[in-house]
Amino acid sequence: MTKLLCPSMMCADFSNLKKATQELDQAGIDIFHMDFMDGRFVPNFGMGLQDFELVRSVTDKLVDVHLMIQEPSKYVEKFADLGADIIYIHPEADQQPARTLDMIRQKGKKAGIAINPGTSVEMIQGLLPLVDYVMVMTVNPGFAGQKYLEYTDPKIEKLVALSKEYKFEVMVDGAISPEKVEQLSKVGVTGFVLGTSALFGKTGTYKEILMKLRV
Structure with missing residues (x-):
């Protein structure tokens, strides 16, 4: 099964x-993953619009935005117009998530939900x-370098089963190590957001690391 390897750009060299x-583009990543936070929905601040514009300007690969913010509907149009290919919202942070997902698709983008x-x-x-995508947070969102929460595994398995009926991709984000990529891909997970547990700050080139993860 094809694995979608998605570097978390919050962990990149700023x-x-x-x-x-x-370098990540040339190494063969699949989707650039970009986190945006408002200090309210999660107690931290992520990347800025200028960071998104820079990444978008130097790659033709898919770029997603993960809106860890209250009232994400207010920002859908902005990110769609800046060139995001996939927009994730948190249903927990939106009064009308169905309407917001429809708004994303109306803009010609892929719609995703991320769930805590x-x-x-x-x-x-x-x-x-x-x-089109469901991203399971396997840590509490907001900070890099946390420990993987094993109790999310049954939820991941349920969603993999449902994905066959509803035709969406299951993604995971949070403390995704090489061992977790191997384990969860066997369960049926398609996409992996990679941070400091598997990609950044590791020995070897990005290309070498990604080749090992794809095996």
Whole structure:
């Protein structure tokens, strides 16, 4: 099964983000993953619009935005117009998530939901016909370098089963190590957001690391 390998650009070298983006592009990544936070939905701030514009300007690969913000509908048009290919919202942060997902698709973009570790499948099942991607947070969102939460595994397995009916890709984000890529791809997970557990700050070139993860 094809694995979608998605570097979390929040973990990249910000002293030369352009060079990091170019190197990852040439190494063969699938989707650039970009986190945006408002300090309210999660207690942190992520990347800025200028960072997104820079990454978008130097790659033809897919770029996603993960909106960890309250009222994400207010920003859908902005990111769609800047060239995001996939836009993730948190249903927990939106009064009308179905309407927001429809707005994303109306802009010609792929719609995704990201769900926190404590959010059940039952809570979001009604949205599954409206999405192209479901990203399970395997840490509490907001900070890099946390420990993988094993209790999310049954939820991932449920969503993989549902993905066959509703035709969406299952993604995971949070402390995704090489071992987790191997384990979860066997379960049926398609996409992996890679940060400091598997990609950044590791020995070897990006290309070498990605080749090992694809095996």
